[in-house]
Each structure stands twice: as C-alpha cells, then as structure tokens.
Amino acid sequence: MEWFNAVVQGALLGGLYALFAAGLSLIFGVMRLVNIAHGDLIVLAAYLGLSVTLVLGIHPLLALIVVVPAMAVAGYILQRGILNQTLGQDLLPPLLVTFGLSVIIQNALLEIYTADPQKMNAGLLETASVSLGGLSLGVLPLLTFAVAVLVIAGLQWTFYRTALGRAFRAVSDNQDIAQLMGLNRHHIFGLSMALALAVTAIAGILLGIRTSFDPSIGGGRLIFGFEAVIIGGLGNLWGTLAGGVILGVAQTIGAKIDPGWQILSGHLVFLIILAVRPNGLFPRISG
Amino acid sequence: MSAFLRLENVCKSFGAVTVADDLSYDLAEGEALGIIGPNGAGKTTMFNLITGTLRPDSGQVHFQGKNLTGLSAARRCRSGLVRSFQVPQPFSGMTVFENAMIAATQAAGLTGNAAERLCLEVLDQTGLLDKANTLAGSLPLLGRKRLELTRALCTRPRLLMLDEIAGGLTEAECTALVGTIRDIHVSGVTIIWIEHVVHALLAVVDRLIVIDFGRKIAEGEPQAIMQSPEVQEIYLGIEVDA
Numbered sequence: 001m002e003w004f005n006a007v008v009q010g011a012l013l014g015g016l017y018a019l020f021a022a023g024l025s026l027i028f029g030v031m032r033l034v035n036i037a038h039g040d041l042i043v044l045a046a047y048l049g050l051s052v053t054l055v056l057g058i059h060p061l062l063a064l065i066v067v068v069p070a071m072a073v074a075g076y077i078l079q080r081g082i083l084n085q086t087l088g089q090d091l092l093p094p095l096l097v098t099f100g101l102s103v104i105i106q107n108a109l110l111e112i113y114t115a116d117p118q119k120m121n122a123g124l125l126e127t128a129s130v131s132l133g134g135l136s137l138g139v140l141p142l143l144t145f146a147v148a149v150l151v152i153a154g155l156q157w158t159f160y161r162t163a164l165g166r167a168f169r170a171v172s173d174n175q176d177i178a179q180l181m182g183l184n185r186h187h188i189f190g191l192s193m194a195l196a197l198a199v200t201a202i203a204g205i206l207l208g209i210r211t212s213f214d215p216s217i218g219g220g221r222l223i224f225g226f227e228a229v230i231i232g233g234l235g236n237l238w239g240t241l242a243g244g245v246i247l248g249v250a251q252t253i254g255a256k257i258d259p260g261w262q263i264l265s266g267h268l269v270f271l272i273i274l275a276v277r278p279n280g281l282f283p284r285i286s287g
Numbered sequence: 288m289s290a291f292l293r294l295e296n297v298c299k300s301f302g303a304v305t306v307a308d309d310l311s312y313d314l315a316e317g318e319a320l321g322i323i324g325p326n327g328a329g330k331t332t333m334f335n336l337i338t339g340t341l342r343p344d345s346g347q348v349h350f351q352g353k354n355l356t357g358l359s360a361a362r363r364c365r366s367g368l369v370r371s372f373q374v375p376q377p378f379s380g381m382t383v384f385e386n387a388m389i390a391a392t393q394a395a396g397l398t399g400n401a402a403e404r405l406c407l408e409v410l411d412q413t414g415l416l417d418k419a420n421t422l423a424g425s426l427p428l429l430g431r432k433r434l435e436l437t438r439a440l441c442t443r444p445r446l447l448m449l450d451e452i453a454g455g456l457t458e459a460e461c462t463a464l465v466g467t468i469r470d471i472h473v474s475g476v477t478i479i480w481i482e483h484v485v486h487a488l489l490a491v492v493d494r495l496i497v498i499d500f501g502r503k504i505a506e507g508e509p510q511a512i513m514q515s516p517e518v519q520e521i522y523l524g525i526e527v528d529a
Binding site for chain 1: 365378380442
C-alpha cells in the first residue's frame, strides 16, 4: 500500500512537471526554439504571483488572473523584440541568447527579492486532503494534476481545432511556404511564445504554492521539463503529460527507497528511456 | 499609365551568375502571360522576385499601382498575388482541407463558414473534394499539383503565378488541368504561367515572353514567337537552316 501510495503521489507530481514541460514542448514544436530560460521564467512567474498576492492581498490562485496575461504579454514582446532575431538555420544563437536571458532573470530576481526562500500562502488548500480507498491525497496535488490535464487538452484542442492552431502547424511544417500563404511568421511565433508563457505562469504559481522557491531553482525546473518532453517524445503533448508522470513516479519511488535518491532516480529513469527509445515513448516529430 | 503588374529594370545576381538582367514588362489585368525559356534561365527566380522570397539587387516591382519593394512575402500574398511551386510543397502534416484553410483564413482573410465554403468550392473545382481529409503528405503527384493550385486559389488571388504545373502529368491529366486553368482565367484572374509543356501553355495564354540568362529575349503573340528563328534556336536548341 505504501508503494502504491508513492506511485499515486508521483503521478500527481508528474502533473506539475507536465506543466513545466508543456510550454517548452509548444515553442520547440512551433519554431524549433530551445528555451534555456524556461525554468527561470517559471520562477519569475512564481515571484510575480508572490508580489501580486502580497500587494493585492488575494489568494495565490486568484493571482493567476493577473500573472497569466502579464506573462503572455511579456512572452509576445520577448519573442518579437529579441528571440525572432535569433531564429534561423543555426540552432546556436537562440540557445546562447536564452542562456543569457536565464542569467539576467536570475540576477534580477536576486536583486529584487534577495536569495531568501519564499513561499506563497494558499491557506487551507496547502494541507487539505481527501481519503480515497485507503489513500490520503492532497487537494493541491490533485488540483495541479487536473489543471495539467486541462491545459494539455486545451493546447491539443487549440492545435488541431482552431485557426490559430492551424497557423502554428503550418509555420512548424514549412515557414517559407507559410509566408507565401499570407502568414506573418514573426507574429505567429510571438503568439506561440505568449501561449507558452501563459502556461508557464500557471506552472509557476502552482510551484510557488507547493514548495518554497528562490531565484536559483530555475535550472532544476528546466531539466525536469526537458526530461518530461523527451520521455514523452517531441511534439506530442499527451506524451509530455505521460513523460511528466513517469518522471514524477520515478522520483517518489526513488525517495521511498532512500530520501536522497529522489532526483537521482528521476534522472536515471530518464537516461534509461533515452538509451532504449532515443526518440521518446510517443514521438511525433521525427529527426 | 499604371499597369496591373509592372517589372521595372529588375536585376538580380548570385555572385557571377545573373538570374535577372534588366527585366521589364507590363501585364494588364485579366491577361494570361506565358513564360518560356531554357532551364536555369531565371524564370522561377522572376516569381521569387515578385512574391518577395528574393529581393532584387535593383529595379522595382509594382502591383495594382503599388510599389512592392520593402513589403514582406506575407503582405504581398495578402495583397492578392500568389504562386504555385514546380515541386509541390504542401504542409505535409496537415490535411488537404487544412492546407486550403490556411490560405483562405490567412491570405484571403476569411473566417468561419465563409472560409470553409470557399475551400469546399475550390476543392470541388480542382477535383480534390473526395481527398479533403487526406494528409497532404500522402497524396500522389497529380494530387499534390492540384493541391498547389487549390491552395493558391483559396488565397482568392488577383494574380496567379503557375510554375510548371503541367510537367510530369499524363496527356489526359494535362488536358483536364488546362481546362481548369482556363476556367480560372475566364473568371477574371490574371495569370503568369511558366511552362515547358508548350501546347498546354498555348491553349491558355494571350502573350509569350521568352527568357534566357535572365534577359527578356522575345515577347509577343504566342504563335509568332514560337516560330521565330531566334526562339527556336535559343529555346529549343535547334539550328534553323537559313
């Protein structure tokens, strides 16, 4: 039963990892941009949430109403102002620029909020739990997982059922032809980054309610996000959710064996899957 | 006078290779212009210069009285000009219908039902209606060529540029395609058509331009142009006896 409990808790944790990963997966899918600053953007969203909560005196979940649009607008400006200029045949410029961005965000956060760990106060939500067939499940992890499923379903729907999603897929398929069909790729890229950072905002706030955070933890979130994307297979959003769950379960089982093994066992499972299935479990994009 | 499309002293070279050499011509609205010339003469380059994929080194392109220099390819397409590709380039991971919808929504600016209706009409006209839900990447060659035409038409073009769309088709397929293109022309769309399949071309166009080494070497009434010794020699590579 204890082991079963660990698996369920891990799966729920995987929902958070899937939220970390969804934005990465989306922008890589649309414009082949690997965003090294993604983890720091998650942390930035958490700090924004913290400030909004403190200034307005509202519940962290209500802060989403402010932080999600704010991050989306920031994403659009970031993409059109800086990142579009780095995209081309060469993959290196966007890597270097987003790495620089990562350093800038970390140091700015350090300057403004100091290195002290912070946490958002969500009141009862943090400790509330429900009993389910002998298991005691936290409401917050359940909520996080449900949000992850909704976000992934929403992104999937956007991609395959809306005009915007069609534009994303057309640009992803062949940028040059998309231009000749009247698509402004810079605008479409801006919109995809806006959508990615809106998801990042949700991830950041849920992270900030769940655990304490400080400006330096972005790198770790980036790695978890990458691992979830790659385990699931590039370009497959439901695969990303599966990847997050696998990573979460691996970590909680590792922690069950020895508390020090939590992160390590996640990485080990990732490496094993990478060795056996280099394209991930459910790849959509080949090569 | 402001022509529908005007190329004014357009020049373009890649290093030592000149692909457009002081190219100028006017096109009236509703006209169908054929372009012929040997491989590598700069015919496709001319399309790239008009659509905005390439920028000329010097010279200008005017469309409907507007100077296109400086406009992005996307803006040019939305202003009503579109080209098809010799080697079809569909969005292969999307269905035929979705390919058409991109053109109808992004270029023609339609939404919802209006966009869907246009796509269905065009798919019917180009004979792809029964393939609407097929992935574009799995179509055979003729289907892909038709999709090129479909997608171009779904932008609701004023000027349609066709790049060797008849190449590689059987005689019957070619005849059907010529019929479709003639219908499009009759409906009021101005056409520039690059083609090696000369009899298909001559069934549609009112005027011919011959291009070689990026230069316009002959221009005029199609039959007369085809019979001129200069064209026979340069384009067909035949030494004409004096």
